[in-house]
Each structure stands twice: as structure tokens, then as C-alpha cells.
Amino acid sequence: MRDIMAGDDRICIAVIGAGKCAKKLKDQAYAVGRAIADEQAILVCGGLKGVMAAAAQGAREAGGTTIGIIPGRDRSEANPFCDIVIPSGMGEARNVLVVQSADAVVSLHGKYGTISEMAFSLKLGKPLISLVQWDMLPEVITINDPIEAVRKAAELARHARNRG
Numbered sequence: 001m002r003d004i005m006a007g008d009d010r011i012c013i014a015v016i017g018a019g020k021c022a023k024k025l026k027d028q029a030y031a032v033g034r035a036i037a038d039e040q041a042i043l044v045c046g047g048l049k050g051v052m053a054a055a056a057q058g059a060r061e062a063g064g065t066t067i068g069i070i071p072g073r074d075r076s077e078a079n080p081f082c083d084i085v086i087p088s089g090m091g092e093a094r095n096v097l098v099v100q101s102a103d104a105v106v107s108l109h110g111k112y113g114t115i116s117e118m119a120f121s122l123k124l125g126k127p128l129i130s131l132v133q134w135d136m137l138p139e140v141i142t143i144n145d146p147i148e149a150v151r152k153a154a155e156l157a158r159h160a161r162n163r164g
Contacts, residue, residue: 011157012042013150014098016117017051017108025109028131028146029054032106035150037064041157044069044101046094047078047085051108056081069097096120103157106149108132127156
């Protein structure tokens with residue numbers, strides 16, 4: 001486990017998406033995670049399987065730091081690529097914590113949990129970049145390339161930090 005100091009000024013980028021997914025989506029998530037580490041950002045996610053595990057694995061293998069905010073209370077439920085596990089005990093309500101902890105959010109394909117996190121991102125004013133077009137959410141920036149999506153998220157996160 002890596003130490004994160006109180007004065008750490010790295011940006012945090014949340015990765016949201018399906019807990020169960022096919023290899024193609026896992027590969028995209030892995031690329032997103034690696035790109036987050038390459039940006040010297042901290043990856044935060046829901047800490048479970050699917051997109052969350054693949055993104056955390058990509059970040060970890062690229063030397064990045066990963067945080068998983070899990071729905072239950074048992075740390076062992078987290079995927080093995082989370083450096084820091086935060087057991088929320090809040091069930092799906094932990095989605096708010098995942099988004100609130102981030103300076104920007106990158107969304108991959110998912111269902112209702114992902115949609116809720118996207119809505120919280122917009123409600124909380126967090127930059128939201130998606131690899132999937134969501135017609136119901138025109139405020140979302142859609143970028144199909146995982147690396148470019150992370151670059152845009154990092155740019156917007158740094159800009160927001162400098163304003164604040």
C-alpha cells in the first residue's frame with residue numbers, strides 16, 4: 001500500500017462503469033486506468049469488479065495510486081488492485097462518495113449505478129467525460145478514445161482546481 005500524504009496535491013479522477021462486463025470494456029477500462037497513472041492522478045472507483053477492477057489494475061500496473069470506495073463493510077470485498085479501500089457500509093449510496101471524492105469523472109458503459117454516478121457528477125459540478133454517448137445527458141463530454149478521455153478529464157480537473 002502506498003502512503004497518501006495530507007498535502008498530496010494530485011488530482012483524483014473517478015472511473016465509473018459496469019460491475020460485470022465483457023473483455024472489450026475491461027480493455028478500455030484498463031487503458032483508462034493506465035492513462036490516469038500517466039497523468040500522475042489518483043484513480044478512485046467503486047472498488048469492486050468489472051470496469052472498476054480493470055481500471056484499478058491498469059493504474060496500479062502503471063505505477064499509479066488507486067482508491068476503492070466499496071458499498072459494504074468488509075475490506076476483503078474490494079478488488080485486489082485497490083491500494084486504499086474505504087468500506088462505506090452505504091450500499092449503492094456510496095456512489096455519491098466516489099463522485100464527490102473526484103476532481104473529474106470518466107464514464108464507461110454501465111447501467112443504473114453508472115447513470116446515478118453520472119447524475120451525481122453533473123449535480124455536483126464535476127467534469128464528466130464519457131466513452132459512451134448518452135443522449136439523455138447532453139452536458140456530458142463524449143470522447144471515444146480512452147487516453148484522450150483521461151487527458152480531457154485531467155485538463156478540466158486541473159483547471160477547476162486552479163479556479164477554486
